[in-house]
Amino acid sequence: MAKGELAAGALLVFLLASGDFTVSSLLLVRTLPVEIHDQLALGRPASAAWTALPLLGFVLLAAIVLARRAAPDPEAPAYAGASRRGGWAHWMLLAGVALGFVAPLAGCAAGAFGGIEPARLALSAGLPALAVSVRLAAAAALLAVLLGAVRVVCWPEQSAAPLRAAGLVLLAVPGAFLAAGLLMSGQFGREGLETLGGAGGSLSRHAPASVLLGLAYFLRFAYLPLRLAEESLRGMDPVLLESAELAGHSRTSRGLSIALPLAWRHLLAAGALVFVLALGELPVSQHLAPAGATPLSVWLFAEQHYGYTEAVFALSLLAGGSAALLLGLAGLAASTSAGTARFGASGWRFFRARRVS
Amino acid sequence: MSELDCQGLAKTVGESDRAAVLRGVSFHVRAGSCVGLSGATGSGKTTLLRLIAGLEAPDRGEIRIDGRLASSPAWLLPPGQRRIGFVFQGLGLWPHLDVAGHLDYVLAASPLKGQARARHKDDLLEAFRLRDLRRRMPAELSGGEKHLLAIARALAGEVRLLLLDEPFAGLDGSLKSRVLETVARYRRARGLTAILVSHQTDELNALCEERLHLREGHIAPPLGRQASAYGEGGGGARP
Ligand SMILES: Nc1ncnc2c1ncn2[C@@H]1O[C@H](COP(=O)(O)OP(=O)(O)OP(=O)(O)O)[C@@H](O)[C@H]1O
Ligand SMILES: [Mg+2]
Numbered sequence: 001m002a003k004g005e006l007a008a009g010a011l012l013v014f015l016l017a018s019g020d021f022t023v024s025s026l027l028l029v030r031t032l033p034v035e036i037h038d039q040l041a042l043g044r045p046a047s048a049a050w051t052a053l054p055l056l057g058f059v060l061l062a063a064i065v066l067a068r069r070a071a072p073d074p075e076a077p078a079y080a081g082a083s084r085r086g087g088w089a090h091w092m093l094l095a096g097v098a099l100g101f102v103a104p105l106a107g108c109a110a111g112a113f114g115g116i117e118p119a120r121l122a123l124s125a126g127l128p129a130l131a132v133s134v135r136l137a138a139a140a141a142l143l144a145v146l147l148g149a150v151r152v153v154c155w156p157e158q159s160a161a162p163l164r165a166a167g168l169v170l171l172a173v174p175g176a177f178l179a180a181g182l183l184m185s186g187q188f189g190r191e192g193l194e195t196l197g198g199a200g201g202s203l204s205r206h207a208p209a210s211v212l213l214g215l216a217y218f219l220r221f222a223y224l225p226l227r228l229a230e231e232s233l234r235g236m237d238p239v240l241l242e243s244a245e246l247a248g249h250s251r252t253s254r255g256l257s258i259a260l261p262l263a264w265r266h267l268l269a270a271g272a273l274v275f276v277l278a279l280g281e282l283p284v285s286q287h288l289a290p291a292g293a294t295p296l297s298v299w300l301f302a303e304q305h306y307g308y309t310e311a312v313f314a315l316s317l318l319a320g321g322s323a324a325l326l327l328g329l330a331g332l333a334a335s336t337s338a339g340t341a342r343f344g345a346s347g348w349r350f351f352r353a354r355r356v357s
Numbered sequence: 358m359s360e361l362d363c364q365g366l367a368k369t370v371g372e373s374d375r376a377a378v379l380r381g382v383s384f385h386v387r388a389g390s391c392v393g394l395s396g397a398t399g400s401g402k403t404t405l406l407r408l409i410a411g412l413e414a415p416d417r418g419e420i421r422i423d424g425r426l427a428s429s430p431a432w433l434l435p436p437g438q439r440r441i442g443f444v445f446q447g448l449g450l451w452p453h454l455d456v457a458g459h460l461d462y463v464l465a466a467s468p469l470k471g472q473a474r475a476r477h478k479d480d481l482l483e484a485f486r487l488r489d490l491r492r493r494m495p496a497e498l499s500g501g502e503k504h505l506l507a508i509a510r511a512l513a514g515e516v517r518l519l520l521l522d523e524p525f526a527g528l529d530g531s532l533k534s535r536v537l538e539t540v541a542r543y544r545r546a547r548g549l550t551a552i553l554v555s556h557q558t559d560e561l562n563a564l565c566e567e568r569l570h571l572r573e574g575h576i577a578p579p580l581g582r583q584a585s586a587y588g589e590g591g592g593g594a595r596p
Contacts, residue, residue, distance in 0.1 A: 239449030242412050247514050248437035248466035257462060261453040 008066055015062045015172045018055060021283040022297075026304060037176040037283055045180055052177045063168040126299055130319055132289075133296035136210055137278035140217035145271040147218075148225030152263045153255035156233060156241055164230065167223030175283025178220060182288060186212045209290030216288050217278035224277075225270035232266035233259060272327045279323055359440070359517040359550045361386040361409065365418035367574075368404055378404045380574030381418070386567075388423075391544065391551040393561035396571030402554045403446055405571065406520045409552070410443050411436040422518065437466070442511035444524040446554075448503055450495040456506055457482070457491040463513040478513070484539045485509040500527040505536065512543055519544065519551040525560055537563040 024031040032055050039048035151160060170178065193200040236259065244254045285295040296319055366382040369375050378401035386392050396402050407413045409420055411433055420428040427434040454462060460478050469477055482488045485505040495503060508524050521540075525533050541564055544551055553564050561568065570577045 237447065237449055239445050239447055240451055242410075242436070243443065243445065243449050243510070244451075244462070245412075246410060246436045246439075246441055246443050247463040249462075250437075253466075258451060258453075 019172050019174050033174040036174045040176045059172045063165045129294050129296045129299035132293045133279050136214045137275045139214040140278045141271040141275035143218040144225040144274040145267050148229040148267040148270050151229045152259045156255040156259035164226050167226045170219050171223040179284045179287030182216050210293050213288040216284045221274040224273050228266040228270040232263035360388040360423050362421040366415045367417035384576050389548045391565040393565035393568045394554045400571045410441050440517045442516035443520045444507045444511045446522040448507040455492050455494050456487050459510045460513045467515045481509045519549045521553045
């Protein structure tokens with residue numbers, strides 16, 4: 001079983017790496033995603049699409065394989081061995097944190113506090129970009145939590161493998177490709193609204209230009225809430241839902257009163273993940289960012305190409321700090337187990353009060 | 358009060374290594390009576406109760422409740438419409454609801470309203486000694502208290518058929534006899550039909566008028582009785 005999980009994990013990493021744009025572009029490696037991005041930037045969507053074709057085929061195949069394969073054994077004890085951490089595992093953990101977190105942060109700090117100029121630039125030019133990103137990422141995270149909640153409430157007893165596969169495809173296709181698709185459908189949508197006239201027309205004119213980008217973040221990472229919702233449902237004893245069913249509660253009531261209160265931590269985690277990933281998302285942002293609202297990742301990417309690395313460091317630090325702060329607060333709210341219990345109980349009391357009244 | 362009739366029930370479980378657990382189980386439970394069900398570990402007692410509750414469909418055979426077809430390979434009356442109270446072997450208490458919340462949630466789906474509902478809930482809390490524990494979460498209950506809550510929950514709704522899957526495990530002698538008495542009282546007062554899975558003679562004697570024994574996928578005549586009283590395929594508890 002563990003072998004299967006490892007293979008699925010490796011396939012997922014391969015899948016995401018094959019579609020990555022940010023790293024390959026910065027390192028000046030002409031991978032397929034970079035090529036697709038450049039073709040689109042040059043205004044040649046047709047040739048970009050042809051370039052993307054092999055990658056799309058691969059992504060589709062891998063998504064199907066993963067959706068069928070990568071589901072954890074629900075019987076497996078979730079945290080077996082967690083309490084026996086220690087010895088070499090402990091040191092591995094520490095080394096990982098040092099390598100992946102402390103070292104880059106220290107580097108950033110050294111760069112950022114090396115002089116006043118980079119910090120000034122970061123704050124004056126970069127802060128608006130950070131604000132744009134935080135706003136859009138938060139909107140995407142909110143939508144993601146909502147999607148997960150709808151999935152849990154409406155189908156608490158069913159697996160949603162096709163939906164998950166679709167989400168995985170959206171996660172893994174080259175960002176430029178997804179952006180082009182969204183641009184086109186956005187165009188169609190606007191035209192459709194215009195032909196409706198009246199409210200539709202004014203909606204299309206007054207909707208903020210960044211709506212499309214927020215939606216794109218949400219679609220890009222929709223796999224995460226779907227996946228985590230599924231994880232939480234799989235970890236749930238079916239008898240919990242069955243006893244509610246025997247009492248005569250409808251599927252929606254079971255989802256709302258039993259499944260959702262038990263899944264909400266997973267959904268919050270999904271929201272947090274979407275927030276962090278959307279904050280750093282580059283290829284989609286680059287194509288969909290409206291004029292005058294440059295997201296953080298695009299700003300950082302441009303600065304890095306100019307070589308203003310201290311400013312990049314400074315703002316990265318700021319972005320990382322604000323993300324960590326937000327997530328820490330959310331985590332704190334979620335972490336008390338009493339909180340979980342009371343949330344469920346009060347949620348149920350609210351539901352009951354509404355039904356009775 | 359429900360009359361239960363099972364005819365030729367067969368069920369195969371498992372995905373990879375499929376095993377025929379039930380191979381033609383037939384029996385009849387008179388309305389208002391209680392039948393004790395015993396059998397070796399893994400003989401299919403829980404599986405049989407799940408079939409009766411409609412949580413799974415039989416591969417063959419049919420189940421009738423009050424003469425109405427409830428389960429067949431092609432048709433399944435939704436579990437919520439069977440008016441069954443089920444004490445699961447693993448209890449399945451809702452970890453996010455407190456003791457009172459368990460009863461409230463079940464009662465919310467019952468036709469009982471207002472004063473009558475509140476009185477019924479108080480009765481249950483009192484009868485199962487849960488009044489002082491009403492604000493406790495399942496994680497804050499002892500093993501025995503969890504069993505009490507599971508039984509109270511099963512009795513909270515408008516049930517007519519009670520399925521008890523080893524419900525008294527973990528209760529000490531004196532508490533068990535009190536709880537047995539309480540369940541018996543509820544059963545009599547509401548004329549509940551019941552099936553009790555148990556190996557304990559004191560439990561079976563206190564609650565049940567008749568016994569069934571599951572062996573190798575069939576209802577076997579209990580030891581000490583004449584095999585001829587039970588037809589082919591085991592027409593167990595027919596009066
Ligand atoms: N989901 C399942 N997958 C595979 N096998 C199963 C499943 N559920 C039950 N079984 C098997 O079916 C058989 C009957 O199970 P069941 O739970 O009905 O037994 P039981 O009589 O209730 O046993 P016990 O007295 O231990 O509770 C067992 O051999 C068990 O291993
Ligand atoms: Mg059992």
